[in-house]
Amino acid sequence: MKSSIGVKLWSSLLVVLAAIIIVGVAAWTNINKFTESEKAIAHALDVQSQLADVLSLLKDAETGQRGYVITGEDRYLEPYNNAVAQIDNRLATLAQTVEKPETKQAIAQLTVLADAKLAELKETIGLRRDKGFDAARAVVLSDRGKTTMDQARGIVTELNKKVVAALEARNAEAEANSAFTVDTIVIGISLTALFVLGAGIFLNRAIVGPLRDLTRVAERISVGDLSVDAQVVKRDDEVGALNAAFIRMTESLRGMAHVAQRIAEGDLRGSITPVSSEDVLGTAFATMTQNLRQVNREIAEGVSVLTASASEIQVSASQIAAAAAETATATTETATTVEEVKQTALVSSQKARYVADVAQRSAQVSVAGRKSVDESMLGMQQVREQMEQIGDSILRLSEQSQAIGEIIATVNDLAEQSNLLAVNASIEAAKAGEQGRGFAVVAQEVKSLAEQSRQATAQVRTILGDIQKATSRAVVATEQGNRAVEAGTRLSREAGESIRLLAESSDESAEAASQIAVSAQQQLAGMGQLAQAADNIKVAATQNMEGTRQTEVAAHNLHMLGQKLKQVVDRYQV
Structure with missing residues (x-):
């Protein structure tokens, strides 16, 4: 066909x-x-x-x-x-x-x-x-x-x-x-x-x-059975070409399987020749065989070096393990000391914080006292102004009392003249006889009024005298109050200045105490970090000691592995 x-x-x-x-x-x-x-x-x-x-x-x-x-x-x-x-x-x-x-x-x-x-x-x-x-x-x-x-x-x-x-x-x-x-x-x-x-x-x-x-043959080959043979078909079409390619592929796979079997048995002397320049699997298999030979030689040389190095590492690991044990002991003591210092720093930090709080409260009290003194000075100033106003009022009252005295004197003169006029009117009425009887009555009434005016003037004069005496005493008291107010104002000013100085000193003390507390807190934090670092060093030292022990064990195992690798390499023939 x-x-x-x-x-x-x-x-x-x-x-x-x-x-x-x-x-x-x-x-x-x-x-x-x-x-x-x-x-x-x-x-x-x-x-x-x-x-x-x-x-x-x-x-x-x-x-x-x-x-x-x-x-x-x-x-x-x-x-x-x-x-x-x-x-x-x-x-x-x-x-x-x-x-x-x-x-x-x-x-x-x-x-x-x-x-x-x-x-x-x-x-x-x-x-x-x-x-x-x-x-x-x-x-x-x-x-x-x-x-x-x-x-x-x-x-x-x-x-x-x-x-x-x-x-x-x-x-x-x-x-x-x-x-x-x-x-x-x-x-x-x-x-x-x-x-x-x-x-x-x-x-x-x-x-x-x-x-x-061909599919049946391919299925057998896919499961690793290379004993199957493709039936030879004499055809010139694509099926014949595919059958011939299957036969060549089977033979090539058998050759590579044979070499792989020899490699599995420890014989690296077998070789694979690629079918063509495009034979990727054959080329890779030949390269793999050559590389295995080279690797086996290098492993044999490395195993010798590994065995000698493992012995040296084992001795060094033993020495490092002893030194690590001593380091762990010293680290434990250091960590204990750092913990004690940390506790001391903690107490100092607490005391510094307390002092800072007290200083802060003192500063607040000083500020409040200064404010109270300022208010007292303001109140004294107001009292002084009021005392001055009272003094002025009393002076005006004294002046008015004097004016009233003058008016009383005038009224008293009028009363005496009225009394005199009434006497004269009575005389004239007596002279007039029966016709002057009504005028006599009027004169009698005028005389009576003049007498009443004189008595009232005497009472007013008495009261005015009392008022002038009280006014004099009030003026004296006002002068004394002004002097007391001036003294109180002066004392309040001096107390305010003292409190201001105290407040400034309290502020400086509070600021210093705060700085001390912050420094103590930073010192405490530093001591905490130092304690943590000491703990970490202690843990690291313990881990290093454990790692050193493991390294010693690993070095021993590595030495044993070198011996086994040497035995394994000796199994392959190159």
Whole structure:
């Protein structure tokens, strides 16, 4: 078989495609014929329907004419008027619908007869309207309209027969095309199925069978079984080439498996020759064998060095372990001392914080005292101002008392003069006798008033004397109060200055105490970090001691490993 698999596949597919094309062309042709038959049938039915409409309109017109002729009432003309309005359009449409010349000629005759019938109906209606029933009846009895109507019916009947004949012919043709289409499709599908079955059997024998055998061999090789052999197939196509490639691949894998077996047994003297420059696996296998030989030599040399070094490391590890134990002991003592110092720093930090708090409160108290002194000074200033106002008021009161004394003296003089005037009036009244008796009474009253004025003036003078004495004492007290206020103001100013100095000193003390507390806190933090570092050093020293012990054990194990590696390397032959 010299044809390739592609040629075989394409040949089978082309045969199947040709069968499908033949069936498709036959079916398409028959479907087109069937479609044309359906169109012709629809056209014939349309012509038949339009002929029936024309004939029906003529009948409606004749019915309307008869009703009017009999009754003479216009309402019976409604069918006639509807028919006259539609029949011309229907005849024109029918003339455009038909295609055959003989049919067009028959439609033209039908149109002439329809016009004649409508003319006869119109004439009859006009005679009935103008001349009465008898004139119209005479036209009807002449059978002219009946003859025209019979001719029109004859033409419609002939056309219907032709349409029916055409429909029957088209139906028969459609049935024949349908049967032929079914037969073509059935036969074509059957032949196509036979072609497909034959092509499947051919391709199965030519392609699937050999590929199945190669797949079976590939499955055995995929699970590591290289004892299977591919069957030799003498073919020039792709299957033959694939079979030959499988045989070469199997032989190459067997060669590499043999070398791998020797390597597994400790023999590195085997070699692999790559099949070609593109043999990645063979090249990699050959490179791996050569590298294994080189690595084995280097491992043998390294094992010797490793054994000697392991012995030295073991001795050094023992010495380091002893030194690490001593370091761990010293670190433990240092950590204990640092912890004690940390506790002392903690107590100092607490005391410094307490002193800072006390100093802060003292500063606050000093500020409050200074504020109170300022308020006292302000109050003393207000008291001084009020005392000055009181002194001024007392001075004004003293001046007014003196003015009142002068007024009292004047009133006293007036009283004495009034008394004297009353005495004189009494004398004059006594001289006047009976006529001066009323004047004597007035004089007596004036005298009485003068006496009362003198007594009141004496009382006022006494009271004014008491007021002047009290005013003098108030002035003295006011002077003493002013001096006391000035002394209190001076003392408050001195106390405020002392408190200010105390507040400044308290602020400086509080700031110093705060700095001391911060320093103590930082010192405590530093001691905490130092204690933590000491603990970490202690833990690290313990871990180092443990690591040193492990290193000593590892060095011993490394020495033993060197001995084992030397034994392993000695197993391989290079």
